[in-house]
Each structure stands twice: as structure tokens, then as C-alpha cells.
Amino acid sequence: MTASHPQQLRSDFLVSSLTGSIQNRVAELAASGISPRLAVVVASDDPAVTSYADSKRRKAKQLGVEVTLVTLHDTSSQAAFERAIIDLAKDPATHGIMIELPVAKGLDASKALELIPANKDVDGLTAANLGLLAQGHEDQAICPATPRSCILLAEQMAEVVGATVAVVGRGATVGKPLSTMLLNRHATVTVCHSKTPDVGAAIAASDFVFTAVGKPHFLNQAMLQPHHRVIDAGISYIDGKLAGDFDPAAANFVRAYTPVPGGVGPLTSILIFDNLLRCIAIQGHA
């Protein structure tokens, strides 16, 4: 047991390097008369959701990116929700659109999501963009930010190309697209989830364990191996404090891990803006 954790890989350095690069590219776009604009649709009165949007606004300000915040409420209709997306889809000054999740009960986020044009889909979660990943055409796609963040961090730890990896969780926003992107990188991929009888056995042979479940500290030492490198995309709360899937009690047991907070999350936040610049390029502005 040591006081410091050499196994711990924070994302700060990647976040600052990307922040600088995005600021430069935004300045270049501004010089050619393009003012990058992200539309954030909040369709909920949940203060947690509003706070995500606020933090996006602060980040945007730091980067020189304009934000249109569209707010709907728990009482809003699906029609009003969809109309908001359709208007933003048509607006040539809006380069990227995202729906802040979760939306209010009674609203259908997945139906609204499909109204976002593929080339304004900064989250990379529309069927069109996920389908391009599945075809192996990442070069034509907007790749979802959380899987991108996971892979960037894993690459800091060791070679991902051709590695043996496990993905815990099979959701449409992280687990599934991440496993597809890892296959595109020649990894041998095992995907396990809540219905897997023995997660520890399923992940034992893997070099990397990517986890995106959202159960605080469920991935504990009993399930892990000393050779494991853990990339933690889990987000949950213990007593109001942010927690990941990885149990920090195993910090000195595994070979490497990303902490929560300070790992996948902050890098994901900045990658949304990198995706916005990619949208602008695909739209033919740059």
C-alpha cells in the first residue's frame, strides 16, 4: 500500500491539451466567419439535468463556442419537444444538437433523437451514426463521445489495437458502440452485462476492462485480476458523491485504472466540442 497511486490515470492532461487545440480551431473558424454553435435541449425540470447543461455552457464559454439552450419542462408535449429539434435541425447557424438526458417522464427521447440530422449529431447516437460504426466507416461517422474518451484513456495505458478486452455493460450510448469501436481496432472483445452469470470469469483473460454500468463500486477486487487495466465510464452517486463502477478499494490491486471523478467524464465533456468541430467540417464549412 502506497500513499500515491501510480496505477491511477487521470484525464486532466488530455483535457487540457484538447482544450487548447479546440480553442485554436475555434479561433481559426472565427477568422473565416464561422461561429461554432451547439444547441443543448433540456427537456426536464430535474435540477441534475439542468446542472449538466450549465456545466456545458461554462465549458463552451471557455472554448469560444456559442450555446443555444432550449428548455422544455416536465409538462411539455412530445410535439413541442420534436418541434424544437426540427427547428434546430433547419437552422444553418446551429452546427450541433444534443439532448440532455434523462428527459422528463412521458417524453420519448429516442424518437426525438432521430430528428437530429446525422451531421449535427454531436453525441453520435443517432441510428445513422451508430450504423456507420457498425459498417466500420468511422471516418464518415460522428463517434459517440464516451466511447471515444474510454479509448483515448486506454491508449495512454497500453496498446489497444489487437488487445484482448472486456466491456461490462451493453447500453446504446456506451457499451455497444464502444465494443464496435474496439472491434474496428482489431481487439478481441467480450461484452458482458447484468445477465452475465459470472462477470469475473468473463473478464479474467482481458487486458483491459471497460465498464459502463452505473452501479457504484460494483466492480470489486473479487472480480478483478492484477493484470487488469480498468477504464471506468460508470456514473452514479454514493451519499450524493459522484462514484464510478470501479471499487477504489482495488486501486492497488489492478495494473491501472481511471478514477471517478477525474477520468472518463471530463474527457467526454470536452470531446463533445471536438465532435462539434467535426460536425462543422462534415457540413462543409471547414
Add this chain to the structure above:
Amino acid sequence: MTASHPQQLRSDFLVSSLTGSIQNRVAELAASGISPRLAVVVASDDPAVTSYADSKRRKAKQLGVEVTLVTLHDTSSQAAFERAIIDLAKDPATHGIMIELPVAKGLDASKALELIPANKDVDGLTAANLGLLAQGHEDQAICPATPRSCILLAEQMAEVVGATVAVVGRGATVGKPLSTMLLNRHATVTVCHSKTPDVGAAIAASDFVFTAVGKPHFLNQAMLQPHHRVIDAGISYIDGKLAGDFDPAAANFVRAYTPVPGGVGPLTSILIFDNLLRCIAIQGHA
């Protein structure tokens, strides 16, 4: 060693049951004035490709389905290829469109594929349909026929839901969509491929082994376990004779397997027409 192979699961019975069901549904559509029509685009002078299209025509005739055969040649331009698809996409009497693969060198099949509207995509291979699978929305998608065939056969062997499975091969037409569809069925899925250092180790713990590589008899007894159920979607040739990925020398070693020929292939052929009827339903005709 026995003369018969009780482990062998042929697809004949599923093919005849589906044939009858499709004939009935085609007759019902005819009674309401709809004549199901599949367009097959052949963009190659390769006699193998032409023969695939011919066998589709024969199957269609048996089912009462009309076929439009559009033929392009090794010398045809990409523009002519794409124009053919665009015309079929617009034609209201054409309910399904498929491109017979491979196309001539110099033609880009994946670009032409994306011109097929999602609701006429009988092969289920456009980004739109693969994206719906990735989102877990199979109910809204046209699912690719080969993965459907594999899962139907596996279900005849044992419970697929929640099973531990391996997929060998990660292509866009079989391996990737199959692994997504298996995840949608709560399976724990390991995907391995040509870059996997030890395929035998990667698949050892799986109940089912789905293989779609196209290397004749490469999956041999040394890689397999007696508890394996093998579903073979491989298509290749040995001395001009059709061969699968599974080595028949291991027939009495594994728990069950589908033969080539007589397994996944014939069921896939009939599922294309089942997909055509699904296209007609999605288009709002039935």
C-alpha cells in the same frame, strides 16, 4: 463414431415451414392487390454472382414473388450503378432492393448500398438498419438475413437468451450485426477474428460458437470443445465444392453443428423473402 450424425442440425424443416408461411402471406397480399416485388442488382460479369441471382429468381417463383433483375457489367460506371438503385428506390412497385455481392472491381458497393431506402433494404445492411440494431430497436429494423438464420438455428439447439456465446468473424454483414443481435438477446458475447491470437482459448467457455470467416474447415477439433454448439455461416470452396468454416472431421466431437451445405445458407435465402414481406409491412401496404 456412428454412421448418422445426431449432432447435425440441417435447416430443411425451417426452410419448408417458412416457405409455406411466405406463400400464404404472398397470396393474402395478392388478394388485396399487392404483388410483392424484389429487385436484384447484379453489377458483375462473374458467373458465380449471376448464379446467385438465378437461384433467387427460382426461389421467388416458388413463392409467388416478382423479381426485377437489373444487370450491370464489369465495364459499367459507378454513376450507372447508383442511377439503377435510385430508380428502384423511387419505384412504388418495387418493395425490396438488394445488391448481389461481390460487385465488379472499380464499383463501390457500400456507396450504392446507402442509396437503398431503409424500408426497402431487404438485406438489412444499410447504416440506418444496422444503427437501429445497435440502439436495441430491432422491432423497427430490417434485420440482416444471415444473422437471423444463425439465431433461428441456434434456438433449435438450445436456449440462446442469456447464453455465453462466441462469434468468430467481425464483418459488417454477419459477425458485427450478429453479435449485436445476440447482445439484444441477453447473451454474453465474445467476438474474435483474424487478429485474435488464440481463437481456441477465446471461444472455450462459450456454449455456442457462431462462425462467419470464409476459410474452409479452419475451425477444427483442436480449437473446439465437446460442449460446443457450432453454427456455421462460412461460405468457401474446396476443389469447387461448397465448404463451411467448421471442419466436418470434428462432427462427432462437438455437441451440435449446422452443416454446409444444408445449414445457414438455405435458411438465409428464404429469410430474404421474409424480410421483403416485412419491408412491405413497414411501407404501410399491409
